[in-house]
Amino acid sequence: MITRDQISTVLDHPVYDAHGNKIGDAKHVFFDDVTGEPEWVSVQTGLFGTSESFVPIHDGTVVEDHLEVPFAKDTVKNAPNVDIDAGGHLSVEEEHRLYEHYGIDWDTAWQQANQRDQGGWAQTGTAGQTGMAAGREPAGDDAMTRSEEQMHVGVERRETGRARLRKYVVTEEVQKTVPVRHEEVRVEREPITDANRDAAMSGADITEAEHEVILHAERPVVETEAVPVERVRLETEERTDEATVRGEVRKERIETDVSDETGVADETGQSDR
Numbered sequence: 001m002i003t004r005d006q007i008s009t010v011l012d013h014p015v016y017d018a019h020g021n022k023i024g025d026a027k028h029v030f031f032d033d034v035t036g037e038p039e040w041v042s043v044q045t046g047l048f049g050t051s052e053s054f055v056p057i058h059d060g061t062v063v064e065d066h067l068e069v070p071f072a073k074d075t076v077k078n079a080p081n082v083d084i085d086a087g088g089h090l091s092v093e094e095e096h097r098l099y100e101h102y103g104i105d106w107d108t109a110w111q112q113a114n115q116r117d118q119g120g121w122a123q124t125g126t127a128g129q130t131g132m133a134a135g136r137e138p139a140g141d142d143a144m145t146r147s148e149e150q151m152h153v154g155v156e157r158r159e160t161g162r163a164r165l166r167k168y169v170v171t172e173e174v175q176k177t178v179p180v181r182h183e184e185v186r187v188e189r190e191p192i193t194d195a196n197r198d199a200a201m202s203g204a205d206i207t208e209a210e211h212e213v214i215l216h217a218e219r220p221v222v223e224t225e226a227v228p229v230e231r232v233r234l235e236t237e238e239r240t241d242e243a244t245v246r247g248e249v250r251k252e253r254i255e256t257d258v259s260d261e262t263g264v265a266d267e268t269g270q271s272d273r
Contacts (some may be wrong), residue, residue, distance in 0.1 A: 002029075002038045002057050002067070014066040015043045015055070017073040026067055027052060028147075030090060040090070040098070041067070045077050053079040054090075054098050071102060148251035163234055182217030 002010060007029050015023045024045035032039045041057040055076045060069045069076070079101050082094040090098075099105070192200050203209075 002041075002060050002062065004036075004038065006062050007038065009062050009065070010041065010057075010067050015041070015076075016063075016066055016068050017076065018068070018070050019072065021073045023055075023069075023073045023076050024053075027149075029057065030054075033089070041069075043076060051077070053077055054082060055079065056098075056102055056104065075102070144254055146252045146254050149249035151245075151247045151249050153245050165232060165234055178220055180218040180220060183215040185213060185215065 010026045010029060013026055015026050017023055024043040026041050027044045028042040029038050030040040030042070031037060038057050040054050041060070042052045042054055045051045045053055053076050055069050055071060057067075057069070060067050062068075080097050082090060082098065190196065
């Protein structure tokens, strides 16, 4: 059971379930109006801590710097929403709903409270109500604590897409111009001179003969070769943008209402005469 002395260790500290899963952070502790003992703790849950769930604290245990409760995380997060009245109290109906959600017998809870109080809960207009003290108002203190909610914004990393490299083959038509050579036949005639007379007269006077010349030509020859040209890889680069988040927070206000023979004082303490 959590004692009043342990409230400071509970507030704004993590709350874990029976399996070691973090549920959220403890934000308010609610005390029984009759016994003055801690009965409930509100746990801030959700992605940005925007939801608040109630969980019984009397079977909780403070372990090092956090609170452990004997309920599963989903059970706590799915607890019914309750309304807190202007005085920071849970009504009997709201508390009854919470007990039913957590499988706690209402009569058994009353009997346990009676044993702690050694005389039972007073059957008055506030019987069974549980008030929020946030762990900062000792019994009998004549001061009032004003609380307000703070919005804490965090970030989560999630997958937004994927990029991949895929290699495939395409065929392109390439055109290149290269010079090619070929041989052509040209008939040359030269007159008989003293220099070539002997060669010209070496054969028969009148005869038939043939002389063949082989012609050559070049043509383009195409062949391909695979050569590496570049390396391609994917790299990620982080960029920081700004995102604006809006939410609602509740704040408590304290008014001064003093009545005496001179009149009623306003919030500044000045009397109206």
